[in-house]
Amino acid sequence: MKLAAAWVLLGALAVRAQATPPAPPPKDADPNVEFHDDLGRLVRIPFAPQRIVSLAPNLTETVFALDLGARLFGVTDFCDYPPEARTRARVGGPINPNLEEIVTLHPDVVLATRALNRAETVEALNRLGIPVYTTNPRTVEDVVASVRRLGEVLGAKARGDALAAQMEQRLTDLARKLGGRPVRRVFFVVWLDPVISTGPNTFIADALRHAGAESVVNVKQDWPQINLEEVLRQNPDYLVFAGAHQDDPQGTINSLKNRPGWSSLEAVRLRHFAIVSDALDRPAPRMLDAIEDLARQLHPEAFAPAAAPSSTPAAPRRGSR
Amino acid sequence: MRPLTPRRLLLTCALLAGILLVVVFFSLKFGTRSISIYDLSALLFHSVTGRTDQISSDFRLIILDIRWPRILLAMIVGASLSVAGASFQALLRNPLADPYVLGVSSGAALGSILSLIWAAQLPGATPFGAFAGAIAATAAVYFLGRRGGELDSYALLLGGIITASFLSALIMFLMTTISGRELRGMAFWLMGDLSTPSPVAPGWLFLVLVLGVGAIYTTAADLNLLLGGEQEAMHLGVDVVRVKLVVYLGASVLTGLAVSVSGAIGYVGLLVPHLVRLLFGSDYRLLIPATALGGAIAVVLADTLARTLVSPTQLPVGAMTALVGAPVFIYLLRRGMA
Secondary structure (H helix, E strand, C coil): CHHHHHHHHHHHHHHHHHHCCCCCCCCCCCCEEEEECCCCCEEEEECCCCCEEECCHHHHHHHHHCCCHHHEEEECCCCCCCHHHHHCEECCCCCCCCHHHHHHCCCCEEEEECCCCCHHHHHHHHHCCCCEEEECCCCHHHHHHHHHHHHHHCCCHHHHHHHHHHHHHHHHHHHHHHCCCCCEEEEEECECCCCECCCCCCHHHHHHHHCCEEECCCCCCCCCECCHHHHHHHCCCEEEEEHHHCCCHHHHHHHHCCCCCHHHCHHHHCCCEEEECHHHHCCCCCHHHHHHHHHHHHCHHHHCCCCCCCCCCCCCCCCCC | CCCCCHHHHHHHHHHHHHHHHHHHHHHHHCCCCCCCHHHHHHHHHHHHCCCHHHCCHHHHHHHHHHHHHHHHHHHHHHHHHHHHHHHHHHHCCCCCCCCCCCCHHHHHHHHHHHHHHHHCCCCCHHHHHHHHHHHHHHHHHHHHCEECCEECHHHHHHHHHHHHHHHHHHHHHHHHHCCCCCCCCHHHHHHCCCCCCCCCCHHHHHHHHHHHHHHHHCCHHHHHHHCCCHHHHHHCCCCHHHHHHHHHHHHHHHHHHHHHHHCCCCCHHHHHHHHHHHHHCCCHHHHHHHHHHHHHHHHHHHHHHHHHCCCCCCCCHHHHHHHHHHHHHHHHHHHHHC
């Protein structure tokens, strides 16, 4: 009976949380709630956890986007956005975070992601009695769902729902704008020496699809090393550069016309380049900015003010040699 | 070098054990939060007397649940690698031999990669896969190293090196073709890393360590004779075939044990036996226990540096062993020659 009463109270609190900022847990009831994380593990955490540690940059961004930055006490060495994240205690890198540092922060919950953190870290933290909620978004849609879910888990359901709805709206708007436009065949340059691109199962590949593009690379590995011959054979419409992976993306682009092989690419001759920020590869709300930005670079005509659909689109010639 | 007496053996081991204790104490003290010597002593006293309720839960968690298991692991790994290195140096009569020369670590690396591909979500998949890989590589090299029904040092060395490079090629192939998702931790593993606690209870690891070192120690007197040449040892009544088999299997199991929980920590197995030889002489009856203690000291020291030097970021311990070990070794080598 007592437990049932606690759940009723919790339910009432959750409803209240829709209207007001998250309320502190009731003093007299069991303050814990249980969630299944993306790996299917049952995670038991206090309602509206007051002390959060994030083990990945995208999770740090999401926590701030949910207006819960004040409850974030620990971040990784790589958490650079928003700038305020830099002021939080650092717990080391995502692959081998410092357990001591995490323990001294007394977290109510640690947020992890399958893509970046190791299962061993999650196990080690569980053994130390620290609950870990692991996310595993693999597509852009997953990220929207993940934002909504994290809002619920962290006791900010209203904010999570609103944020997710806003992201969905932007994706719908973008899809409408790009509807009927030719899909750009792009080569995503992760690295130039050696040439490394992305496989179809990566997060970037899905983000490209939402930006009205598809990668010409279709191999199983996530970060395959690609033969330049193959790039020439595929003759991509655009080359897309990840801004964060190059010190000077513009300089790299300018150097391409003097590089043997690259210089004969049609995309290089026509200067069909796009540069995206590293937010494209961070499953967090900000990735929508990157997707929209990429769409704008690849389909400028779709974003022209009062674009007349009849005007001749400046689509690159395809397959002409 | 003076002849080995039980007294000298005991004194040397007691000295090294004392140094180890001091090193462990300071390794417990330093970390993200440094703890005062007084608090640490009180904590250790209370935990030994069983009054853990007297300890603040923060310290208990950090010292007893994070630092101590890691230090224990470092000691076991260091002792295993060093004794394995000393054993392989005697078995192959080659001062350049280290625990990894015969491909045990490459087998372990392949085993752990395969376990990551097939069973990544199972807890403890990596260490068991690695240990199975180490055993498989040991068996393969054993058959390559046999000539006329017994282990031949040269056939063993060549067979081991070939196996190691073949397995490394397989590892490179797998790491570049298989999707990178599960292999993230692999780079740390290949460098040697103690930051993730072992899913196997330290008691079992310690048991394997004691059995392996014990088996090798039974041949210590024979190993001294073997260093003078196989023929000579045989004339002196040494069962060379048996000794080589015991040493080969013992050293391989110790290496497999170490790499399966910590990855391939370099240099310890090469440098520590030589350091101990330079300091205490090359009598294997002293060398084996002294090397075990020395290896434990070396890895605990290196791991303490690895986790405190750029805290809270942690370096792989393998980087520290080489960084610190090589200069110390060069110093002692030059001093020994002068």
